[in-house]
Amino acid sequence: MASGILIYAEVTKSGYIHPVFFTLAAKAQELSAKLGGAEVSALIITSPGKTEFFKEGFEKCGFDKVYAVEDLRLAQYNTELYAKAAVDIIKEIQSEIFLIGATTQGRDLAPRISSSIPTGLTADCIELDINDKGQLAATRPTFGGKLMATILCKKYPQMATVRPGVFKPLEQDVVKNTEIIYKTPDLNITPKVELLEFIKGVEEEINDLDSAEIIVAGGKGMKNSDGFKLLKEFAKVLGGAVGASRGAVDMGLADHSIQIGQTGKTVSPKLYIACGISGAIQHIVGMDASKRIIAINIDENAPIFDVADIGYVGDAFEVIPEIIDKLSRK
Numbered sequence: 001m002a003s004g005i006l007i008y009a010e011v012t013k014s015g016y017i018h019p020v021f022f023t024l025a026a027k028a029q030e031l032s033a034k035l036g037g038a039e040v041s042a043l044i045i046t047s048p049g050k051t052e053f054f055k056e057g058f059e060k061c062g063f064d065k066v067y068a069v070e071d072l073r074l075a076q077y078n079t080e081l082y083a084k085a086a087v088d089i090i091k092e093i094q095s096e097i098f099l100i101g102a103t104t105q106g107r108d109l110a111p112r113i114s115s116s117i118p119t120g121l122t123a124d125c126i127e128l129d130i131n132d133k134g135q136l137a138a139t140r141p142t143f144g145g146k147l148m149a150t151i152l153c154k155k156y157p158q159m160a161t162v163r164p165g166v167f168k169p170l171e172q173d174v175v176k177n178t179e180i181i182y183k184t185p186d187l188n189i190t191p192k193v194e195l196l197e198f199i200k201g202v203e204e205e206i207n208d209l210d211s212a213e214i215i216v217a218g219g220k221g222m223k224n225s226d227g228f229k230l231l232k233e234f235a236k237v238l239g240g241a242v243g244a245s246r247g248a249v250d251m252g253l254a255d256h257s258i259q260i261g262q263t264g265k266t267v268s269p270k271l272y273i274a275c276g277i278s279g280a281i282q283h284i285v286g287m288d289a290s291k292r293i294i295a296i297n298i299d300e301n302a303p304i305f306d307v308a309d310i311g312y313v314g315d316a317f318e319v320i321p322e323i324i325d326k327l328s329r330k
């Protein structure tokens with residue numbers, strides 16, 4: 001009989017645990033209570049000696065157990081090796097629910113795991129709950145974001161990937177005496193893909209949308225590369241990061257890695273400034289959890305104003321330089 005909730009603790013290339021894990025940890029406490037106090041565990045796959053380094057974090061987030069797979073071959077993410085390790089552990093411990101952050105790595109790893117087990121996977125969820133039959137009810141946007149679908153999984157573990165930024169981390173520590181259990185799954189497979197070198201884009205390095213407290217996002221209304229240059233300058237004086245709508249990405253003004261919305265990132269900064277973005281539902285689902293939203297748009301009827309706390313009707317190319325000028329002088 002499957003039981004307990006397992007959460008994947010993704011160790012990022014920079015060597016920390018991805019923030020989405022801590023939001024899932026908070027949600028898991030809620031789900032666990034609805035399941036009558038189900039055990040909450042983490043799965044970490046990493047290089048030797050790393051797990052102990054994160055122990056305090058696991059303890060403060062209410063984890064009963066941490067299953068750790070440490071091996072030199074796992075120092076860099078590899079789909080096949082990571083999936084093999086995860087599948088072996090999941091089969092052994094028989095979790096009822098397995099949650100993974102819908103990060104680039106999570107989106108790559110989760111389907112590989114679910115098809116190997118095999119079990120169902122609800123991808124890119126924005127809400128999780130337990131229904132009256134004790135099943136995981138995973139909600140995600142569908143039909144281009146026009147409908148929300150709540151999906152149940154018939155097999156175990158019930159798997160879901162969850163977008164970063166949709167849940168909040170624990171407000172107060174839930175301290176547990178976490179037990180770390182080291183596992184040594186058989187990793188004697190020859191992966192078809194070998195990572196030779198990872199070259200991080202300069203943009204990605206300095207423009208971390210997951211952790212930015214202020215995001216200045218641009219849409220088609222920013223028109224050209226000069227428009228995005230202006231946004232970068234704006235973000236710089238505010239100490240924020242730059243995001244984009246799909247409209248802007250499709251025009252080649254911004255890279256897909258900074259697209260916000262249904263098919264991009266979900267963000268929840270303290271301040272989101274939407275410049276020349278109309279406010280299509282597919283964009284809104286990726287940013288409406290932001291604490292404060294300011295919209296700058298030339299069209300007073302643009303739907304973005306429906307979700308904005310402050311709206312400025314006007315030309316972004318006129319107002320942004322004015323704000324930059326005022327902020328710079330301060």
Ligand SMILES: Cc1cc2nc3c(=O)[nH]c(=O)nc-3n(C[C@H](O)[C@H](O)[C@H](O)COP(=O)(O)OP(=O)(O)OC[C@H]3O[C@@H](n4cnc5c(N)ncnc54)[C@H](O)[C@@H]3O)c2cc1C
Nearest residue numbers: 219220221245246247261262263264276278282283298316
């Ligand atoms: C399956 C699916 C998934 C999608 N996923 C995403 C997603 O992840 N993210 C996303 O963003 N979209 C997504 N879309 C696309 C979405 O439907 C919209 O087409 C897109 O968000 C529009 O981008 P935009 O607001 O930049 O462009 P537009 O809708 O063209 O809006 C441009 C805005 O700029 C304003 N403007 C023009 N000039 C100025 C100026 N000088 N100053 C100020 N304002 C000005 C205009 O008034 C207008 O409101 C998806 C669509 C589908 C079907």
